[in-house]
Amino acid sequence: MKYLMQQTMRWFGPNDVVSLADIRQSGCSGVVTALHQIPVGEVWTIDAINERKSMIESYGMDWTVVESLPVSDEIKKRRGNFQTHIDNYKQSIINLAECGIEVITYNFMPVLDWLRTDVNFVMPDGSKALYFHHLDFVVFDVFLLKRPLAEADYVADILAAAKERYDQMPASEKERILKNAMLGLPGSSDAFTPEQVLKALESYSGIDTQKLKEHLFTFIKEIIPVADANNIKLAIHPDDPPFPVLGLPRILSTKQDVEDLFNAVPSVNNGLCFCTGSFGARADNDLPEMLNLFCDRIHFLHLRNTKRDEAGNFYEARHLEGDADMFSIIKAIYKLQQKRGISLPMRPDHGHQMLDDLQKNAYPGYSAIGRLKALAELRGLEYAISKMND
Structure with missing residues (x-):
């Protein structure tokens, strides 16, 4: 068999x-x-x-x-x-x-x-995929979520590149990255708020x-x-x-x-x-x-x-x-x-x-x-x- x-x-x-x-x-x-x-x-x-x-x-x-x-x-x-x-x-x-x-x-x-930074990444054939972009994640962590002491987790050149990327991003792009990273559990349409995530992170101290x-x-x-x-x-x-x-x-x-x-x-x-x-x-x-x-x-x-x-x-x-x-x-x-x-x-x-x-x-x-x-x-x-x- x-x-x-x-x-x-x-x-x-x-x-x-x-x-x-x-x-x-x-x-x-x-x-x-x-x-x-x-x-x-x-x-x-x-x-x-x-x-x-x-x-x-x-x-x-x-x-x-x-x-x-x-x-x-x-x-x-x-x-x-x-x-x-x-x-x-x-x-x-x-x-x-x-x-x-x-x-x-x-x-x-x-x-x-x-975690993903893009849930609508457009492939060459027009279909959409999930994507994790490391630099966008650093932008989210340091400049959007503003996690305390987040900078200590990244080397200087990555932080500089993330700051440059953040400064050049339109508001709509910042909102998109924040929204994607805040998605809740699979199967739920609810999203976390930055305040909820920061409070939860603090609880793991x-x-x-x-x-x-x-x-x-x-x-x-x-x-x-x-x-x-x-x-x-x-x-x-x-x-x-x-x-x-x-x-x-x-x-x-x-x-x-x-x-x-x-x-x-x-x-x-x-x-x-x-x-x-x-x-x-x-x-x-x-x-x-x-x-x-x-x-x-x-x-x-x-x-x-x-x-x-x-x-x-x-x-x-x-x-x-x-x-x-x-x-x-x-x-x-x-x-x-x-x-x-x-x-x-x-x-x-x-x-x-x-x-x-x-x-x-x-x-x-x-x-x-x-x-x-x-x-x-x-x-x-x-x-x-x-x-x-x-």
């Missing part, structure tokens, strides 16, 4: 402009979603989970992967109501398991889950890389017995972007970071959401090597591609054309599935906005047609690799 990836797409719930009917027509067998309406830190009830599950099943698809069950900043800082939030997290795990969920995705990024890692390990040690008892696989998403931003530590960006986590909590249910875009935004991450090394602990796949440059910029490339060798990646995934005798859930991530979707107000990176194109390419690549191994 051959084991091929379970094809899914992310769905942001009833208000998503990409409907369940759209996703079903793409050929997906399942949906990856979350209960965005429940405040972070509160319990996901069985009734709420089953209501969402029934919606999905009514379109002939399954819901077995949660993305994401968010970890509150209180837990990440181990301050305030963190213990109540951990207890609620445990109960949510139990409830999700009772409803048939198999994988829970989460992340441990402080304050902001992800005294928490460095080592301290945040300790908090992650402690959190996993507290919840893994519940996951083990309920046969739930935890899949942590790597940092995006995979380097420190806004003076905050990043603790899941490299092979060594993953090894540290797995060594700290050896349960196989303490696993990874392997995101080829997040890991691939760093040139020092060898993705096929990491897939082989962590093959037993990978529970979910985000397949996307980025294109980097030496200045620290990167954009979301076509799935088969970025810096990541997608052929070698899919080949490694195919082999690990045969080795483990499982079909891993995957979703095509961060597709380009293109064709008719250019006129629709989809969440950046999550329009339908671009992801459908990516799904077809990835599906075809895996099929070809599977035939090569007949």
Whole structure:
């Protein structure tokens, strides 16, 4: 028997402009979603989970992967109501398991889950992609957000270039960069304000890389017995972007970071959401090597591609054309599935906005047609690799 990836797409719930009917027509067998309406830190009830599950099943698809069950900043800082939030997290795990969920995705990024400076970067063919422009980010950090002591994080020539860029920017460009960097959680149309972000950054005072890692390990040690008892696989998403931003530590960006986590909590249910875009935004991450090394602990796949440059910029490339060798990646995934005798859930991530979707107000990176194109390419690549191994 051959084991091929379970094809899914992310769905942001009833208000998503990409409907369940759209996703079903793409050929997906399942949906990856979350209960965005429940405040972070509160319990996901069985009734709420089953209501969402029934919606999905009514379109002939399954819901077995949660993305994401968010970890509150209180837990990440181990301050305030963190213990109540951990207890609620445990109960949510139990409830999700009772409803048939198999994988829970989460992340441990402080304050902001992800950052881009341009969510409408126009590609040569007219489609739009997500883009991280390093100098624009410095402009945002130092001159727009005005984070205290931000200048200390950058060398003099970068600060000078950012100041020159800021001085020459029209007001509309400054507003655009600020708006893009302040985007809220995926699936939400709400944006953070600079005041909210500065207050949140201040609340992380005294928490460095080592301290945040300790908090992650402690959190996993507290919840893994519940996951083990309920046969739930935890899949942590790597940092995006995979380097420190806004003076905050990043603790899941490299092979060594993953090894540290797995060594700290050896349960196989303490696993990874392997995101080829997040890991691939760093040139020092060898993705096929990491897939082989962590093959037993990978529970979910985000397949996307980025294109980097030496200045620290990167954009979301076509799935088969970025810096990541997608052929070698899919080949490694195919082999690990045969080795483990499982079909891993995957979703095509961060597709380009293109064709008719250019006129629709989809969440950046999550329009339908671009992801459908990516799904077809990835599906075809895996099929070809599977035939090569007949």
